[in-house]
Amino acid sequence: MTNQAIDKQLLIFDFDGTLIDSVPDLADATNIMLSQLGMPTYPLQTIAKWVGNGARKLVERALSGSVEVDDNLVLADVEAAEQLFFDAYGAHDTSKTVAYPDVDSGLKQLKEAGFTLALVTNKPIRFVPHILAGMGWTSLFEVVLGGDSLPQKKPDAAPLLHVCATLNFVPSEALMIGDSINDISAGKNAEIETVGLSYGYNYGKDIRDSNPNQVFDTFAELLSWLLKHKV
Known part of the structure; x- marks a missing residue:
């Protein structure tokens, strides 16, 4: 221009x-989801790099522990995890x-x-x-x-x-x-x-x-x- x-x-x-x-509220919901699944949680700075492609991609990245999604993720597992994420984020007060x-x-x-x-x-x-x-x-x-x-x-x-x-x-x-x-x-x-x-x-x-x-x-x-x- x-x-x-x-x-x-x-x-x-x-x-x-x-x-x-x-990101702070999205990270909280992501880590609640991961905790419920018995998986490792991540710091805010890491999760920040996973945000921007929608909820499904954020969940896939969280389950993969990387911005690059694991090709071996099972769709049913991703869908179940996404529902946990939605529940956690929906219940969150988004005060952050x-x-x-x-x-x-x-x-x-x-x-x-x-x-x-x-x-x-x-x-x-x-x-x-x-x-x-x-x-x-x-x-x-x-x-x-x-x-x-x-x-x-x-x-x-x-x-x-x-x-x-x-x-x-x-x-x-x-x-x-x-x-x-x-x-x-x-x-x-x-x-x-x-x-x-x-x-x-x-x-x-x-x-x-x-x-x-x-x-x-x-x-x-x-x-x-x-x-x-x-x-």
Whole structure:
């Protein structure tokens, strides 16, 4: 992207690792699951690198003890473990989940500036409204999609294209903003320009390696850029 005015009106945000730091609560639920299965638990820093591809992948990585999933995992075992994870996370009060610096005020400024905001996360949709309500963000987003809202999830283009179609925008009018390769790949697959945020999870890798159109190290920098270059 250039430093000229941008004609983007629709901002599609990722959730975990982009707007909220939810790893502490996800790690707690993961370790509860592992403990119930009699398996080793892991520190937060390790589990943080397993987050971002949805609950099933997080569970598979936890059972494998690695970001690389063990090919020998049995589907029935994974499904049973995933249910334990859902039960643990659903019963958790998510009190350790917090907004990243400047996100709360920034989202409100973007809304007031006339941007249309949408949320596309790979987190199961059942867990999203409670967190949004707790943050006071429910009214900010015109569309909210979870990882199981559609048959496809990021990095597939479908969720992003669904948002565009629902809100009557063409992809060239949108930006996909996220912290992981899934977000950047989804944007590219949908022919939507992308913004990477370097402070999120992304499996321990630099978001710049995914070649987004623009990268920012803080939400405040993103906010300043969007407001400065808005048509």
